[in-house]
Amino acid sequence: MSEIRLYVTASERDAERILAILSEVFGEEDYVVGTTEVDEKRDLWEASVYLMADEEDEVRRRVEEGLAQTYPDKDIQREVIPDVDWIAKSLEGLKPVRAGRFLVHGSHDRHKVKVNDVAIEIDAGQAFGTGHHGTTAGCLEMIHSVARSRPVRNALDLGTGSGVLAIGLRKIRNIPILATDIDPVAVEVAKENARRNGVARGLRLVTAPGFHSPAFAEEGPFDLIIANILARPLIKMAPQLAANLAPGGSVILSGILAAQRWKVLAAYNGVKLRHVRTLWRNGWVTIHLQHG
Numbered sequence: 001m002s003e004i005r006l007y008v009t010a011s012e013r014d015a016e017r018i019l020a021i022l023s024e025v026f027g028e029e030d031y032v033v034g035t036t037e038v039d040e041k042r043d044l045w046e047a048s049v050y051l052m053a054d055e056e057d058e059v060r061r062r063v064e065e066g067l068a069q070t071y072p073d074k075d076i077q078r079e080v081i082p083d084v085d086w087i088a089k090s091l092e093g094l095k096p097v098r099a100g101r102f103l104v105h106g107s108h109d110r111h112k113v114k115v116n117d118v119a120i121e122i123d124a125g126q127a128f129g130t131g132h133h134g135t136t137a138g139c140l141e142m143i144h145s146v147a148r149s150r151p152v153r154n155a156l157d158l159g160t161g162s163g164v165l166a167i168g169l170r171k172i173r174n175i176p177i178l179a180t181d182i183d184p185v186a187v188e189v190a191k192e193n194a195r196r197n198g199v200a201r202g203l204r205l206v207t208a209p210g211f212h213s214p215a216f217a218e219e220g221p222f223d224l225i226i227a228n229i230l231a232r233p234l235i236k237m238a239p240q241l242a243a244n245l246a247p248g249g250s251v252i253l254s255g256i257l258a259a260q261r262w263k264v265l266a267a268y269n270g271v272k273l274r275h276v277r278t279l280w281r282n283g284w285v286t287i288h289l290q291h292g
């Protein structure tokens, strides 16, 4: 189901006030709210709430009621963040992308791989993850740094898409990896990509929504869990994700807009995962958390 952003455009001061109103309206509920700067010179900001499409009428009514007293004339705008957007985004530009030691490239750019590159060959297709999106590149960079600094004996890539992250990790660490996706088409694409990159052995690919598969208990708990999904499902999954993490393990989260990061961090602090590092790429953040 698509995610929706309802937002109001205002000056920085008003956007902060509107954010306070939205925080009051939605309190401890599971909605991500935040402000984003749109145009510094014109002092234009957006205060937003993120929700699932089937909640739109109800959430819009509550936003209207919340703003009625102080901002009765503010226009509530909407943006659809459809799943298909992930694929469209991943098709943007097909030049090779560097992230850490990784070079993600299409088959037409095989000749551009240099000696020290860890090459991941992915052709744009039906699954998200060619390396062009800030979240994928951020995860690859973070995987490189975590794998270098911590013992990682097994890993989970939740929401694997094209398989790019699992393939990258398998290329630098000869460890068992479970990679899952809610979308069976993505799982098939990832299997093909794993074969093409010569890392099919040791990489188990499974179709599963969230943590609903016996594969997690069979392969886990994991020293490293990578999940590049959206902020809201990540927040919901925090307890299950923590339960599948080995003691002292690391988590890499992405798919999070900069304005959403505090809420994600709060959810994960609640399950005893502490913040280690945040990487920023094109308005998206990738977060490294550690158990204990």
Ligand SMILES: C[S@@+](CC[C@H](N)C(=O)[O-])C[C@H]1O[C@@H](n2cnc3c(N)ncnc32)[C@H](O)[C@@H]1O
Binding pocket: 086, 127, 128, 129, 130, 131, 135, 136, 139, 158, 159, 160, 161, 162, 163, 164, 165, 180, 181, 182, 183, 186, 208, 209, 210, 211, 228, 229, 233, 255
């Ligand atoms: C942003 S893409 C990330 C793909 C790849 N890991 C990357 O970093 O480029 C998110 C992927 O998560 C999958 N996904 C979304 N919700 C999921 C869920 N609840 N459980 C498992 N996979 C999910 C989507 O089908 C999609 O392939």
